[in-house]
Amino acid sequence: MKRHRASLFTTFANHTARASGHHLTFTLAVLVVFTWAATGPVFGFSDTWQLVINTGTTIVTFLMVFLIQNTQNRDSTAMHLKLDEIIRALDGAQNTLLNLEDMEDKDLQRMQLRYKVLAQRAQDALERDDVEEAAEQIEKLAEPKQEGSAREPRAERKPKN
Numbered sequence: 709m710k711r712h713r714a715s716l717f718t719t720f721a722n723h724t725a726r727a728s729g730h731h732l733t734f735t736l737a738v739l740v741v742f743t744w745a746a747t748g749p750v751f752g753f754s755d756t757w758q759l760v761i762n763t764g765t766t767i768v769t770f771l772m773v774f775l776i777q778n779t780q781n782r783d784s785t786a787m788h789l790k791l792d793e794i795i796r797a798l799d800g801a802q803n804t805l806l807n808l809e810d811m812e813d814k815d816l817q818r819m820q821l822r823y824k825v826l827a828q829r830a831q832d833a834l835e836r837d838d839v840e841e842a843a844e845q846i847e848k849l850a851e852p853k854q855e856g857s858a859r860e861p862r863a864e865r866k867p868k869n
Contacts, residue, residue, distance in 0.1 A: 721775045721778045725775055
């Protein structure tokens with residue numbers, strides 16, 4: 709696969725997000741706050757002295773929100789794509805689960821409840837040593853709720869490059 713070159717913003721956002729989470733960056737921020745606090749008596753705890761820290765932290769926070777959100781969005785998209793490929797490649801997996809991130813909350817909650825109920829039934833059957841019932845419940849977990857899975861049979865899939 710051809711490696712794509714990241715944009716200048718993407719590169720900057722990645723480096724900034726990585727650096728902002730580093731322990732030395734935190735140490736530097738603590739030192740800035742201590743230095744600011746220590747200079748309070750020198751400046752008579754004036755309004756300007758207070759404004760310096762308030763303005764500085766507000767600007768840094770404002771900009772970091774966008775940089776970190778950008779990085780998280782890309783990481784989340786990459787993770788979804790990787791998981792989608794795993795789901796697509798596994799025999800018996802449901803392709804209907806590939807686009808869950810696009811579903812409404814109420815639909816996600818309904819699907820989650822369905823899986824919880826099936827998993828609890830399987831667990832209850834195992835606790836009763838009813839292996840056959842547990843296997844049936846586990847099989848139901850693997851079955852699509854609706855017909856028409858977009859899954860290709862393994863033999864018909866295109867070979868990976």
